[in-house]
Amino acid sequence: MNQEMESMYFKKKKVWELVEAPNGVKPIGCKWIYKRKRGVDGNVETFKARLVAEGFTQKGGINYKETFSPVAMLKSIRILLSIAAVLDYEIWQMDVKTAFLNGHLEENIYMQQPDGFIQKGQEHMVCKLQRSIYGLKQASWSWNIRFDQAIKSFGFIQNIDEPCVYKKIQEKFVTFLILYVDDILLIGNDIGVLTTIKSWLAEQFDMKDLGEASYILGIKLPRDRKNKTLALSQAVYIDKILARFSMKNSKTGLLPFRHGITLSKDQSPKTSEEIERMRRVPYATPVGSLMYVMLCTRPDICFAIGMVSLILDLNTGLRSSI
Numbered sequence: 001m002n003q004e005m006e007s008m009y010f011k012k013k014k015v016w017e018l019v020e021a022p023n024g025v026k027p028i029g030c031k032w033i034y035k036r037k038r039g040v041d042g043n044v045e046t047f048k049a050r051l052v053a054e055g056f057t058q059k060g061g062i063n064y065k066e067t068f069s070p071v072a073m074l075k076s077i078r079i080l081l082s083i084a085a086v087l088d089y090e091i092w093q094m095d096v097k098t099a100f101l102n103g104h105l106e107e108n109i110y111m112q113q114p115d116g117f118i119q120k121g122q123e124h125m126v127c128k129l130q131r132s133i134y135g136l137k138q139a140s141w142s143w144n145i146r147f148d149q150a151i152k153s154f155g156f157i158q159n160i161d162e163p164c165v166y167k168k169i170q171e172k173f174v175t176f177l178i179l180y181v182d183d184i185l186l187i188g189n190d191i192g193v194l195t196t197i198k199s200w201l202a203e204q205f206d207m208k209d210l211g212e213a214s215y216i217l218g219i220k221l222p223r224d225r226k227n228k229t230l231a232l233s234q235a236v237y238i239d240k241i242l243a244r245f246s247m248k249n250s251k252t253g254l255l256p257f258r259h260g261i262t263l264s265k266d267q268s269p270k271t272s273e274e275i276e277r278m279r280r281v282p283y284a285t286p287v288g289s290l291m292y293v294m295l296c297t298r299p300d301i302c303f304a305i306g307m308v309s310l311i312l313d314l315n316t317g318l319r320s321s322i
Contacts, residue, residue: 001032001049005117007098007206008051015101016111016127018119027110027126028063029054030135039215042236051114053135060137063107069140072164072180074295077216078232080165080176084187085223085230089174090194092186093213096147097206099182103132103142140181147179150204154197168197183216219296232297241289245282257304 008015021027030053039045058064084091096102111127113119132142152158156166156177166177175188175197184201188194201207214221220233242248269275287308294305 001051001116004049004051004098005114008101013101013131015131015133016129018113018122018125019110019128021110021124021126025110027112028057029112030114030133032115038236042240050134053111053129053133053139055135055137055139058109058137063109064137065107066141067137069144070163072178073162074217076162076165077178077180077185080178080185080187081221081230081232085228087189088225088228089187089189090191091213091221091223091230092194092198093210093216094184094186094198094201095208095210096182096184097208098134099147099205100132100134100136100139100143102205103139103144103146105129105132105138105142107138109136143182147205151177154200180217185213185216217296234293234297238293241286241293244289245286256301257307263307 030051033050033052035048035050036044037046037048055064081091083089109129111129111133113123113125113127119125129136132139136142148158148163151166154168155170156168156175159165159167164179166179168175168177170193173188173190173193175186175190175193177197178185178187186194186197188197198207198209202209214223218234218237220235221230222233223230239248242250269278287305290301290305291309294301
């Protein structure tokens with residue numbers, strides 16, 4: 001929590017100032033969110049505390065306008081990783097610490113002082129936000145605008161069809177930058193140029209240098225540079241899904257969907273006991289989790305996911321009509 005508060009003032013970055021609450025203005029609340037960040041092997045690496053504004057109390061047109069923020073598409077990441085593997089480019093990774101705190105606000109937003117850090121003698125005062133903070137409706141939009149302006153000023157060109165992919169070409173030196181919220185991939189053919197870019201990014205934002213990319217967005221990147229191959233693995237994520245939905249000891253198979261099997265209404269629970277038991281079994285959540293795996297690393301389960309998603313859509317439509 002102390003580290004989170006220190007990040008609010010990184011390099012003279014003052015996220016808020018204490019002021020008297022204006023008449024008729026009700027400040028939004030805030031709360032602390034705690035999370036365990038895991039590494040490639042699934043073990044906990046850091047315990048993280050995040051101060052989050054209660055943005056659900058904001059009102060459109062009053063204290064926020066735009067909320068949309070793009071992220072790099074997974075297929076774009078795969079394409080650039082393939083290019084890097086074939087051409088033996090460097091693949092480096094960086095993480096922006098408290099990325100959303102870098103965005104500038106256009107609206108006047110007042111927030112209550114965070115628990116545990118209320119200033120003595122100033123308990124009645126509120127925080128007037130000068131920068132965006134996690135939880136605000138416009139936080140991701142403000143951060144994306146801030147990063148886009150900064151990276152373009154350094155000579156990067158934004159891809160027309162993929163707004164979170166940038167390129168910079170200097171003579172024979174080629175560099176690609178991929179932004180996924182606060183995760184950055186740097187891909188290029190010259191270590192010196194990449195080092196210069198990393199140094200510049202560290203001057204602009206509070207960055208964490210993760211070195212050569214090995215794990216991004218829950219995807220492991222085992223690489224064999226000698227044979228110019230790079231794989232994508234979500235084994236840890238898949239094991240986590242299996243454990244979460246009590247399928248850890250399930251029977252394995254070679255095919256994601258056996259030929260000839262047809263899902264029908266006859267397979268639905270019939271007795272009241274079966275129906276009640278199935279009410280406690282999640283369905284939409286595991287389907288969504290598997291869809292993420294399908295999009296990232298396992299296109300072979302696409303047909304199976306399509307089948308179970310169809311059943312979900314039919315059941316949802318049936319309940320809606322009832």
